[in-house]
Amino acid sequence: MTISIDQAIIHEITQDSQGKLRCRLRPQPLLNSQAAEHMLEELHQIYTSKAGKGFGYFGVHGEDGEANSAFSDALTKYRDNELGFVEFSGQSSKLLQDELSKYDFSQGGFLLMACYTSITSDYLFVALLNAKSSMTVLDDMELTENNHLDLSNIQLAARIDLTELQAEPDSKKYISFIRGRAGRKVADFFLDFMGCVEGVNTKSQNKSLMNAVEDFVSGNELTKEESQQVREKVYDYCTERSDEGNDIDLKQLTEELSETGMDSFYDFANGGEYELDDAFPADKATLRQLKKFSGAGGGVSLSFDGNHLGDRVIYDPISNTIMIKGVPANLKDQLDRRLKGE
Incomplete structure (x- = not known):
C-alpha cells in the first residue's frame, strides 16, 4: 500500500420521483477496511496519473465576488476537532446537493470523501462517483446484472493537500482537480460547492518553462546532441516529479542540469520574462514537446522525435515543406500498395 x-x-x-435531489447519509465511516483500502489505492493511482489537472485554492468565487466558504469553514472545524468526520462529510453532501439542485443535468451519484496520507502529505479526497452496470456469471452459469462504482472513468474529483494548506495557507495550488472535457463547464459546479477557484495556470507555467529551456540551450552555443540532452534531462525530471505527484522545483531542476554543466538555468529562468514560479505542477502534454514534434490539420497528422529534426526530417520554412528520409516501414508498405494499385 x-x-x-x-x-x-x-x-x-x-433523485426522487418528483425530480428533487435528496441526500442519503451514511451514519458512520466505512467499516470494511480492506475493501476501502483497495478502492482508495486504485483511486489514488488513477487520480495521480490523470493528465491536465487544474490547481486552485479556497477563495473569492462567483460573479458577485462573494466567498463561498461553507465547505472550507466546515473543513476547518473538522481539522480543529469541532466537527467529527461523519458530520463534516454530511454537511458537505448537503452543500453538494444544494449546488446540484441549480442544474438540470445531474441525477446525483455517490459522494466519496476520504482522508489519507501518502508519503509525507495528508490529503482530503473528494469525488462524485457514478455506478455502472455489468454482467456476472454465477456458480450455476446463470447470468446476473450487478452495479459497481465506475472508478476508472472518474471525472468529478478534487484532492486537497492538507499539509500544504497548513504550512502555506496563502498558496494558490493546494487543491487539485480534474478538468472537465474541452469546451464543457459541467464540472464547474463541483468546484463551486467547495468554493475553489483556479490559482495556477499549469499549462502556461509549463509552456514558459519549455520556452526558457529552448532559449537557454540556444544561448549557450551547444551542439545539437548537447541541446537534446538538456531537453531530455528536463523532460525526465519533470515527468518523474509528475508521476510522484510532486511539483517541478526550479532549483532542484537546476541541480539536475548541473550534471550536464548547465548550472545557471535558475538565474536564467528568473532573469527573463518567463514569469515562472519557483515550484509548479507538471503538465506532461505540454512538456512532451521537448522530445517530440507533432501536429495535425487538413487531413494530415505528423509526429516525430525531436532528435530527428535536421537529420531524418528536414524542414524548409521558406517553401513550407518537410522532407522525411527513411519512411517508416509500415507507412512505406501502404504507400507502395496504393501506388501499385493505381
Whole structure:
C-alpha cells in the first residue's frame, strides 16, 4: 500500500420521483477496511496519473465576488476537532446537493470523501462517483446484472493537500482537480460547492518553462546532441516529479542540469520574462514537446522525435515543406500498395 487511510465514507445523492435531489447519509465511516483500502489505492493511482489537472485554492468565487466558504469553514472545524468526520462529510453532501439542485443535468451519484496520507502529505479526497452496470456469471452459469462504482472513468474529483494548506495557507495550488472535457463547464459546479477557484495556470507555467529551456540551450552555443540532452534531462525530471505527484522545483531542476554543466538555468529562468514560479505542477502534454514534434490539420497528422529534426526530417520554412528520409516501414508498405494499385 502506498497510502494510509485515516477516515473514509460514502454518501448518496439521489433523485426522487418528483425530480428533487435528496441526500442519503451514511451514519458512520466505512467499516470494511480492506475493501476501502483497495478502492482508495486504485483511486489514488488513477487520480495521480490523470493528465491536465487544474490547481486552485479556497477563495473569492462567483460573479458577485462573494466567498463561498461553507465547505472550507466546515473543513476547518473538522481539522480543529469541532466537527467529527461523519458530520463534516454530511454537511458537505448537503452543500453538494444544494449546488446540484441549480442544474438540470445531474441525477446525483455517490459522494466519496476520504482522508489519507501518502508519503509525507495528508490529503482530503473528494469525488462524485457514478455506478455502472455489468454482467456476472454465477456458480450455476446463470447470468446476473450487478452495479459497481465506475472508478476508472472518474471525472468529478478534487484532492486537497492538507499539509500544504497548513504550512502555506496563502498558496494558490493546494487543491487539485480534474478538468472537465474541452469546451464543457459541467464540472464547474463541483468546484463551486467547495468554493475553489483556479490559482495556477499549469499549462502556461509549463509552456514558459519549455520556452526558457529552448532559449537557454540556444544561448549557450551547444551542439545539437548537447541541446537534446538538456531537453531530455528536463523532460525526465519533470515527468518523474509528475508521476510522484510532486511539483517541478526550479532549483532542484537546476541541480539536475548541473550534471550536464548547465548550472545557471535558475538565474536564467528568473532573469527573463518567463514569469515562472519557483515550484509548479507538471503538465506532461505540454512538456512532451521537448522530445517530440507533432501536429495535425487538413487531413494530415505528423509526429516525430525531436532528435530527428535536421537529420531524418528536414524542414524548409521558406517553401513550407518537410522532407522525411527513411519512411517508416509500415507507412512505406501502404504507400507502395496504393501506388501499385493505381
